[in-house]
Amino acid sequence: MSRTRVHNFSISLDGFGTGEGLSADAPFGHAGHRLHEWMTATRFWHGLGVVEQGEGAAGSTGADNAFAERHEHGIGAEIMGAGKFGPPGWQDDPEWRGWWGENPPFHTPTFVLTHRPRQPLEMDEGTTFHFLDASPADALDAAREAAHGLDVRIGGGPTVVRDFLAAGLVDHLHVVQVPILLGRGVRLWDGLEALERGYAVEAVSTPSGVTHLTFTR
Ligand SMILES: NC(=O)c1ccc[n+]([C@@H]2O[C@H](COP(=O)([O-])OP(=O)(O)OC[C@H]3O[C@@H](n4cnc5c(N)ncnc54)[C@H](OP(=O)(O)O)[C@@H]3O)[C@@H](O)[C@H]2O)c1
Numbered sequence: 001m002s003r004t005r006v007h008n009f010s011i012s013l014d015g016f017g018t019g020e021g022l023s024a025d026a027p028f029g030h031a032g033h034r035l036h037e038w039m040t041a042t043r044f045w046h047g048l049g050v051v052e053q054g055e056g057a058a059g060s061t062g063a064d065n066a067f068a069e070r071h072e073h074g075i076g077a078e079i080m081g082a083g084k085f086g087p088p089g090w091q092d093d094p095e096w097r098g099w100w101g102e103n104p105p106f107h108t109p110t111f112v113l114t115h116r117p118r119q120p121l122e123m124d125e126g127t128t129f130h131f132l133d134a135s136p137a138d139a140l141d142a143a144r145e146a147a148h149g150l151d152v153r154i155g156g157g158p159t160v161v162r163d164f165l166a167a168g169l170v171d172h173l174h175v176v177q178v179p180i181l182l183g184r185g186v187r188l189w190d191g192l193e194a195l196e197r198g199y200a201v202e203a204v205s206t207p208s209g210v211t212h213l214t215f216t217r
Helices: 034-040 065-069 136-146 157-168
Strands: 006-013 017-018 075-080 107-111 126-132 151-154 171-179 201-206 211-216
Touching: 006 034, 006 065, 006 157, 034 065, 034 136, 034 171, 065 171, 065 211, 075 157, 107 136, 126 136, 126 171, 136 157, 151 157, 151 201
Parallel strands: 006 151, 006 171, 075 107, 075 151, 107 126
Antiparallel strands: 006 017, 171 211, 201 211
16 A cells, blocks of 8 residues: 655754745755755765765765665655745746756656646656645545555645645654754644654654654554
8 A cells, every 4th residue: 555654854843844034045944954964964865875885975874864765765756835846936937947957856756736736847867747736635646646556755845744744644754853943934743733643653863963753653
């Protein structure tokens, strides 16, 4: 059975998954890169997961990397929100093709939830962006069909992850709690009281200072 998974979703101690003041120059607003420093240090991030240790290898290979690289395995489609796909107002720019250049790191059909859908965008190496104005359940049906039996990743941002959790559609949630206080931004946990009751929860803290929390149904 195809499962719905969230990976590497980073939040501050006070629960924010992004900062305030998002723009083309500040994809995470005032949070800057602080939510993801644990991940950008890993070999997963450096894109060298298939390269043997030694010359050319870069990035850490410890516990943070082991969690980070689970992002890829068995995924056949991603769903993301309009706020992840581009800065506020990207819908007014017919040329906007996402943050990631012509070869985005998804390599699967990728469904962008937006109230202003447009024609699909076919990118290099397997990523096609489909734009959907649909409920979480209907978006998941479309992504499952495209995933051909593989799992569907909910890629963020916090609004979309929260909506899928609230609808009871997430089977595995990996949240990374980063020891910073953002104070403002978009919160993950609002309206999800007692969410943990539906899941087996595990926590692992790593030398980088983050805590990996997994919620598994
Ligand atoms: N912490 C992390 O690990 C992580 C991961 C990924 C992204 N991010 C960051 O999170 C931020 C974006 O998060 P966000 O919470 O602001 O936005 P988001 O979750 O990416 O997207 C929310 C938006 O998607 C559209 N949308 C959502 N559900 C919809 C539905 N059912 N039907 C139609 N449209 C729907 C709406 O946009 P419209 O009404 O405008 O169409 C809504 O405002 C960015 O800063 C991004 O860099 C963080």
